[in-house]
Structures are given as structure tokens and as C-alpha cells.
Amino acid sequence: MSSLLAISSSLVYLILADSVVALLLALICWGLLRWNTRCPVPFNRVYLACLLWALAASAVTLGLISLGGKQAVGPGHQLLASGWIRVAVLLDMLLGVALLWRLVPRGDGHRITLGNACLCVGVIAVLALIPLAGFSR
Incomplete structure (x- = not known):
């Protein structure tokens, strides 16, 4: 019973x-989309x-x-050195582009362009990878 409570919490x-x-991602994307498309973008759909x-x-x-817990990785191991993590980051970015698009x-009733979705995901990826670059040194 206690393990069920721990998992649910x-x-x-x-x-x-x-x-x-x-919410933080949506604020960044919403600002970029309003600036880039020059027309109103519904925040609730960006948040979804x-x-x-x-x-x-x-x-x-x-x-x-x-998966990585089963492998013996030392504390000096760089995060993006693994091929699995690189593939996961790529698939995550493609999923973000597809969802936003x-x-x-x-x-005006049209969808945002694929380029705008790529711009939002790229900016978020750069903002997310800046702290990781500092930790990998």
C-alpha cells in the first residue's frame, strides 16, 4: 500500500x-510566435x-x-556523449515541432508555419542547453 502511495504521489x-x-515554455513560444507571425496566437493552445x-x-x-542506471557511468561522464541521449534529444525536438505546428x-484561422515551430523549439533547446554546457566542463 505504501508503494502505491509513493508511486501516485x-x-x-x-x-x-x-x-x-x-508554462515557462509556453510563455517563450507565445512571445516568439506573436513577434514572428505578427498576429494574435491563442495562449491556451500554445500551453497545451x-x-x-x-x-x-x-x-x-x-x-x-x-536505462542508464544499469550502466556503470562515472561522475565525469558527459551528458551528450551517449548516442541514446542524442537520439532522444532529436526525437524530443521533432515532437515539439510537430505538436506546436x-x-x-x-x-486568422491558419496554422503557424513549420518554420515558426522550428524557431520556437530551437530557441528553447538553446536556452535549455546553456546551463548544461556550464556543467559539462
């Missing part, structure tokens, strides 16, 4: 943490796309952590 915490991360993206990224991260409309 961990899932609730994971969803709450992902919603906070998705970012929330789904953050939940999927958390699931992939948990899977990689459980398919779920976010512009104010």
Missing part, C-alpha cells in the same frame, strides 16, 4: 512540475502543446535514467 509531483515547465511536449519529454527522460493556430 510521484506521478502527481511529476505532472505538477511538468505544468510549471510547460508545450504541456504535452513536457510530459513526453519527462517520460523519455525517466526511461533514459532507468499541429496544435497552434494563428488569429
